[in-house]
Amino acid sequence: MSRLTVPVSKRDHLQGDPKAPLTLVEYGDYECPHCGRAYPIIKRVQARLGNRLCFVFRNFPLNEIHPHAEHAAESAESVSTHGGEKAFWAMHDMIFEHQRSLEDAALARLATEAGVDGKVVLSDLAASNFRDRVREDFMSGVHSGVNGTPTFFINGVRYDGPWDEADLVAELEETLVHLA
């Protein structure tokens, strides 16, 4: 059974109460179509679980097959640093909603929409300022047994089951029952 080797902490991007009884960590790739499909599912799961769930997104770009994934991840990190977590999540959402055009100029436009000057993000991309940050996420995933994207961890344990809305909600609620 694979477990999260790097616990959720302040360095993570999270939505919801960090003290919530349930934590769902996703290792995702912004250019991966499966992650794109998971994106609205996660939104619905969050709506259904409410304050019982904390959601965390970590970067796992597969650059050899997704040429824009690395810059998409770095741009979201750049937006987070310059614009805060609200801007990060706006960027995260917009990237998944525009998965088909993720070249640098498009990422800069999304960053501007998220409230951070697109030129700043472009210069961060050019200087690879957030490459290490993204790689840290990636390697923490590798060491935790992430084997593709998306990979989910529920309360620190890798979840290998199906991740349609009903399946995820059922699994999370069952986890909650075991906690009680």
Add this chain to the structure above:
Amino acid sequence: MTQLSHPLPAGTPAPNFTLWATPDQKLSLDELRGRLVVLVFYPADWSPVCGDQLALYNELHSDFHRLGADVIGISVDGVWCHTAFREERHLHFTLLSDFEPKGALASQYGVYREADGTTERALFVIDREGIIRWSYLSPVGVNPGADGILEALESLQHPAAAGSGSAP
């Protein structure tokens, strides 16, 4: 689940092989003596799980290199199939064809699936002296990830670890 395969365990000398790596080039395990070697047996080029598994190892190419390891993928697919697969997926590592006699090498390593005519999804880490130091058999439908390989390779980075013969 019926599990009939018995992959060679840690401590066993790795059976040597000479297999086609490209349409005009063969590779022998002997040539890699002095390097750490990761053998990745997988059922088939192009299958969804295999593609993901190899894509992950591809991303880790520089990390494996830093640890002094060569990754080698092995399946029963023919060398032209491998060539197309490597090119399409931009794979940085060698793929060997265990094609004729089919699955002979996989059988020697204890990871051939007679019923399916493919290899198991199995991993072997071989040390610089040609001894298997870690092996792992994954259910065929499950991508085993890279954490086990990295742990095994990291445990072989220190001179003290050489010769202990135990799996991490």
